[in-house]
Amino acid sequence: MSEPAVSTIDVNGFATRVWRKGTGPRLGFLAGYGGLPRWVPFLDRLAQSRTVIVPSLPGFPGGDRGHTVLDSHLDWVLAARDVIDKAGLAGADLVGSSIGGSFAAEVAAIWPDKVARLALIAPFGLFDARDPATDPWAQKQDDIAGLMTAQPDTYKKLKEMPPGANSIEWPIEQTRAAEAAARIFWPLGNTRLERRLPLIKAPTLILWGEHDRLLPRSYARTIAEAITAPTEVRIIAGAGHLAELDKPEETAAAILGFMG
Amino acid sequence: MKFLWFHLMPYRELPDDFRDKHPSVWVDIHSALFDPRRAHHMYNEFLDELEHAAACGFDAICCNEHHSNGYGLMPSPNLIATALARRTTDTAICVLGNSLALYNPPTRVAEEFAMIDCISGGRLIAGFPVGTPMDTTFAYGSNPSLLRDRYYEAHDLVLRAWTEKDTFAFNGRFNQQRYVNIWPRPIQEPHPPIWIPGAGSVETWRWAAEMDYVFCYLSYYGYKMAQSVMKGFWEEMARLGKDRNPYRAGFAQVVGVAESRQQALDLYTRPAEYFYGRCLHVDPRFASPPGYVTEATQRAGIESQVKMAAEGKSQSGPSANAPSAQKMQSLARDMKGIVDNGYVVVGSPDEVVEQLRELATTLNVGQLMLLMQFGNMSTDVVKYNTRLFAEKVMPKLRPLFSEWENRWWPRPMEREERASLPAFTPAASAAE
Numbered sequence: 126m127s128e129p130a131v132s133t134i135d136v137n138g139f140a141t142r143v144w145r146k147g148t149g150p151r152l153g154f155l156a157g158y159g160g161l162p163r164w165v166p167f168l169d170r171l172a173q174s175r176t177v178i179v180p181s182l183p184g185f186p187g188g189d190r191g192h193t194v195l196d197s198h199l200d201w202v203l204a205a206r207d208v209i210d211k212a213g214l215a216g217a218d219l220v221g222s223s224i225g226g227s228f229a230a231e232v233a234a235i236w237p238d239k240v241a242r243l244a245l246i247a248p249f250g251l252f253d254a255r256d257p258a259t260d261p262w263a264q265k266q267d268d269i270a271g272l273m274t275a276q277p278d279t280y281k282k283l284k285e286m287p288p289g290a291n292s293i294e295w296p297i298e299q300t301r302a303a304e305a306a307a308r309i310f311w312p313l314g315n316t317r318l319e320r321r322l323p324l325i326k327a328p329t330l331i332l333w334g335e336h337d338r339l340l341p342r343s344y345a346r347t348i349a350e351a352i353t354a355p356t357e358v359r360i361i362a363g364a365g366h367l368a369e370l371d372k373p374e375e376t377a378a379a380i381l382g383f384m385g
Numbered sequence: 386m387k388f389l390w391f392h393l394m395p396y397r398e399l400p401d402d403f404r405d406k407h408p409s410v411w412v413d414i415h416s417a418l419f420d421p422r423r424a425h426h427m428y429n430e431f432l433d434e435l436e437h438a439a440a441c442g443f444d445a446i447c448c449n450e451h452h453s454n455g456y457g458l459m460p461s462p463n464l465i466a467t468a469l470a471r472r473t474t475d476t477a478i479c480v481l482g483n484s485l486a487l488y489n490p491p492t493r494v495a496e497e498f499a500m501i502d503c504i505s506g507g508r509l510i511a512g513f514p515v516g517t518p519m520d521t522t523f524a525y526g527s528n529p530s531l532l533r534d535r536y537y538e539a540h541d542l543v544l545r546a547w548t549e550k551d552t553f554a555f556n557g558r559f560n561q562q563r564y565v566n567i568w569p570r571p572i573q574e575p576h577p578p579i580w581i582p583g584a585g586s587v588e589t590w591r592w593a594a595e596m597d598y599v600f601c602y603l604s605y606y607g608y609k610m611a612q613s614v615m616k617g618f619w620e621e622m623a624r625l626g627k628d629r630n631p632y633r634a635g636f637a638q639v640v641g642v643a644e645s646r647q648q649a650l651d652l653y654t655r656p657a658e659y660f661y662g663r664c665l666h667v668d669p670r671f672a673s674p675p676g677y678v679t680e681a682t683q684r685a686g687i688e689s690q691v692k693m694a695a696e697g698k699s700q701s702g703p704s705a706n707a708p709s710a711q712k713m714q715s716l717a718r719d720m721k722g723i724v725d726n727g728y729v730v731v732g733s734p735d736e737v738v739e740q741l742r743e744l745a746t747t748l749n750v751g752q753l754m755l756l757m758q759f760g761n762m763s764t765d766v767v768k769y770n771t772r773l774f775a776e777k778v779m780p781k782l783r784p785l786f787s788e789w790e791n792r793w794w795p796r797p798m799e800r801e802e803r804a805s806l807p808a809f810t811p812a813a814s815a816a817e
Contacts, residue, residue, distance in 0.1 A: 190680075196531065196558060263412075263523060263670045293687045297680055304676035308530035311522070 129164055129172075134180065134211035136204055137194050142187030143212045144179040147172030152384065153179070153214040155205070157223025157246070157367045158261060158273055158339075160185030160302040162284060162295075167373035171220075174381060180212035182225060184305025186298055192305040198316055201309050202231045206239070215239050218384045219327075222246035222369055223340075224306050227318060230348075234324035243327040244380045245348065246368050247340050249310050250318030256341045258314050262307055275336040275365035283370060314340075322351035329356045330383040332376060334364030357383065386745060386785040387794070389479055389754045390438035390771065391447040391637060394431050394465075395456040397761040398423055399663045409668035410455040411519040411710070424458065430764040431458075432465070436472050437768050438757070441775035445477035445510065447754060449582075449603075450484055451517075452524035456664035463497045470505035474806060477795045478505050481582050481601065481754075482512020486532050487525050490560055491539035492567060495546035499571045506804070507572035507797035512601070513540060514582040517709050519667065522674045530676035535559050537592075547576040578793045580635060580752075584709075585614045586682045590621045594633075599752060599793045601635030605665065606712070608638060608744035609727035615748040631751030632791040638744060639756040641731040642773050649731040652766055654720040657729050659760030662718040672710035729759075734777035741782055751786045752793070 129146035144164065152175040154168065160181065171177045183191025183204050195201050205228035209215060219240045221229025226248025233240035252258055261272060270277035270284075286295045310316065329352050333345040342360070349356040359379050364371040399418060400406070407415060435446045448465045451457030459465055466480045478501065483494045502509040515521070515536050522529045538557045545553065545565070552566035571577055580599040583589040593600040600618060604611050615636070619629060627633070639660070641653030678686075717726050724731060730740045745753065757774060758767040797803070 192530065262529075262674050265670050266673075268670075293684060293691070296687065297683050300675050300683065301680070304530045307675050308528060311528040311530070312526045 129168070129177075129179070134208070136183060136188070136191050136207050136211070139183065139189040139191035141183070141189065141191060141208065142181045144168070145176065147175055147177050149175045151176050151178055151214060151217035153209065153212065153217055153219045155180070155182060155208075155219070155221040155225025155229050156185065157225055157369075158302075158306055159280070159284065159299070159367075160187070160305075162186040162299065163287065165283065165370060165373065167369040167377055170373055170377035171381065175218075175384075178212050178214055178217070180208045180214070182208065182228065182305070184308065185224075185302045188305070190301070192301075192308050195308065198309070202228070202235065205232055206236060209239055216241060218242045218244075220244040220246070220380055221248060223367060224249050224309070227310075227316065230318060230325065231321060233327050233329075234321040237324065237326040240327045242329075242384050243325065244330040244332065244383060246332045246376065247334060247337055247344075247366055248318070248348070249306075249314045249340070250316045251340075251344050251347060252313040252315035253341070253343065253347070256343045258341060258344075259339050260312070261339060262303065262311070272338050273365060273367050273370075275334065275363060275371045279370045280367065319347065319351050322348060323353050325352045325354050328354055328383075330380065331356060331358045332368055332379060333358070333360050334366055334368040334371060335360050335362050336364065337366045337368075339366040386782050387444045387632070387752050387791065388779055388782075389445040389447050389477075389635070389752060390435065390443040391449075391481075391754045391756050392431055392435055392758055393449065393451075393456055393756065394427070394458040395660070395664050395760060396424070396458060397427055399455055399659075399761075403663045404666045407666070409671065410664055410666045411451075412453050412523045412668070412671050414453065414455045418455065428458070431758070432468055432472070434758055434764055434767045434771070435465075435469055438771050439469070439473040439476035441772050442779065443476065443755075443771075443775065445479045446473070447479040447481055449481045449512070450514070450520070452520045454519070454524075456660070463501060466501050466509070467504060470501055470508070471806060474803075475800070476508065477510055478508050479510040479580070480512050481510075481580060481603070482514050484516030484521055484536075485513050485539035485543065486527055486535035487516065487521060488539065490562055491542050492546050492562065492565060494539070495543040496567050496569070498577060499547070499567060499569045502571040502573055502577055503569050505797070506802075507577075508795050509571070509573070509577040510580055510795060511577040512580045512582060513543075518674050518677045519671050519710060522677060523671050528676075529674040531559070532677065533679065544576065547571055572798060573796055578795060580793070585617065585685075586679070587617070587621060587685060588679060588681060590618050591625065594622055594625050594627050599633060599635055601637070601752070601754070603637045603754070605637075605639065605661075605728065606716075607727035607729065608636065608740075608748055611636060611748060615750065619749055629749060630789050630792075631745070631749045631786045632789060632793055634748070634750045635752035635754055636744070636748055636750040637754040637756060638741070639729045639759050640737060640741070640774065641729060641757070641770055642734055642737045642778060643770075644733060644773075646732045646736060649733065650720065650724075652770075653729070653731055653762075656760035656762035656766070657723050658718065658720055661716055661723055661728065664760060665713045665716060667710040667713045669710065669714050672714070734773065737774070737778050738781045741778065742785070745782065745785050751789065751791065
């Protein structure tokens with residue numbers, strides 16, 4: 126696994142990290158809950174046949190304190206569009222997971238020209254009182270990893286402080302990612318995304334981890350039914366909420382197969 | 386020195402096996418544990434106790450705001466304060482306070498506090514807490530990442546609503562009102578004294594100092610554990626060029642006084658163990674919603690841990706920087722631990738005097754808030770505790786800090802100008 130090329134873009138005055146690796150047609154990825162404090166095998170797998178471009182979202186690792194100037198959902202959606210444009214992803218295929226999945230769907234719905242084909246991995250944005258999502262913010266610190274991935278060690282490894290990192294700033298950056306998620310989605314994760322899903326024109330793949338303990342699998346059906354463009358729903362066996370971390374090979378293969 | 390008698394209004398009949406059977410006293414405490422007919426008696430006895438404290442000569446009676454909380458039955462402290470305003474005459478009424486960010490629009494706070502100030506003849510102390518994570522973010526669904534910014538903006542709005550003479554438009558980041566013009570308006574000019582409950586946040590200390598407000602450290606863990614917080618507070622005041630006027634600071638202390646130390650232990654062990662065992666039993670998953678603790682305060686907390694580890698010291702007691710529910714996880718729950726750790730000041734009147742003198746002088750605190758009802762203490766014991774304190778403890782401590790001016794105390798109307806409150810005579814069969 127080699128490291129990606131790193132560049133920065135300006136989002137509302139905050140220097141925001143963009144990773145780039147591989148060759149072939151462009152494929153964007155917007156990360157999920159907790160963001161990406163480090164490069165992960167899932168992205169390497171995608172980079173085998175695509176130019177993978179991974180911009181950070183405001184407040185998530187690599188996104189500085191960009192969340193602090195975003196007060197409304199409109200602010201967030203405009204920031205996501207800015208990120209897509211400045212990372213050179215306009216018109217490309219786009220993958221979003223969890224938090225990032227919600228913004229991938231928003232951009233595809235509101236600016237259909239920005240997204241060619243779309244893949245959503247258990248996106249935030251919905252809440253069904255009959256099948257409620259788990260509260261990710263009312264958790265004991267030790268329980269979060271098990272909520273995010275089927276194998277808790279997968280998420281723990283993602284968040285583990287690497288040797289040489291700043292031992293004060295690293296944990297603050299991880300808390301900041303949880304805060305940024307809360308800032309958009311507190312308290313129920315419900316941004317009424319359902320109302321905008323019918324605007325999506327891109328063919329859409331909806332992936333869900335078989336053991337997602339955070340967002341119920343029934344939401345996959347709701348999303349598929351709301352999108353009028355062609356959709357496909359795939360369940361990733363053995364995966365939790367962040368399926369791309371639990372099952373990088375299977376998740377990437379499903380996406381690459383769909384994107385063609 | 387000022388003595389403020391503080392009631393939390395705990396539900397007094399949580400079951401003996403509460404800690405084993407129930408995950409939390411706060412947020413998702415089960416409704417089956419609440420009997421409204423028992424609460425009828427509790428509320429009325431609590432109000433009696435507060436009125437009793439006023440009659441005993443305490444300088445102020447205090448109430449505060451909690452939501453979905455088995456140890457705090459005051460979602461609206463303003464209702465309680467209003468009832469007290471009608472049943473007391475000279476005592477200050479301290480509402481500690483209204484969690485500003487939870488009111489929509491926040492001018493509601495300006496209005497209700499103005500009402501209490503008018504009804505009481507200018508006896509209100511206006512407290513503005515941010516509010517705990519359990520109250521604000523979980524019970525009330527307020528966004529933890531926006532809470533503080535909303536709080537500061539709401540404060541600015543309330544202050545302008547109190548002080549500006551003409552109707553104005555408020556064009557805030559979170560609140561927009563075309564016509565701000567509160568009726569009624571507070572008696573106290575320019576506004577009632579403002580007190581800010583908080584803990585170990587440097588930002589809060591600085592802000593309170595800049596605004597010239599009282600900072601109140603409402604700890605349940607006693608004055609010995611509060612030393613580092615108040616030391617930090619006074620060092621910050623020195624850095625900002627503020628004097629050491631002890632009336633800049635308030636501190637809450639649980640106190641039980643009796644004729645002898647043994648008698649005090651006999652009387653107060655059960656209520657203390659109920660308070661620390663059942664009332665402060667909070668599910669740790671509600672401890673720390675992300676964003677509630679600012680990054681500057683997180684940084685200060687991590688740095689101090691790193692520093693202590695480097696010096697080979699271990700943290701004694703809960704860290705002031707930790708959110709309240711996190712502190713509650715490592716508490717002593719038995720009377721020996723409660724007393725040994727200094728959470729509670731208990732003893733004979735002379736022993737209590739000595740401990741509170743040490744509290745006042747080491748913390749340099751002039752506004753002393755006393756929790757003399759705690760846990761499931763019966764109303765008779767509450768009144769005994771309160772009267773004995775007023776008679777045997779208060780007079781000996783009263784002269785402390787007499788060299789300082791308390792600029793943060795209510796300035797009510799002159800007594801002869803105020804409405805006289807008729808003695809309460811129940812109208813026969815009014816409710817029948």
